[in-house]
Amino acid sequence: MICDISTRKYAIKRFVIVFDYGIYVFYDAYMLKMIILFVYGLLSF
Secondary structure, eight states: OHHHHHHHHHHHHHHHHHHHHHHHHHHHHHHHHHHHHHHHHHHHH
């Protein structure tokens, strides 16, 4: 039972880490796309 609880905690911790990393990567890619579009817009004029 104790092992089961610790395994569940570990799984939740891993899920939270992966979820945070996914949001960070998604946000980073979104910001990079905005910067590229902004630079492309400046170069177009």
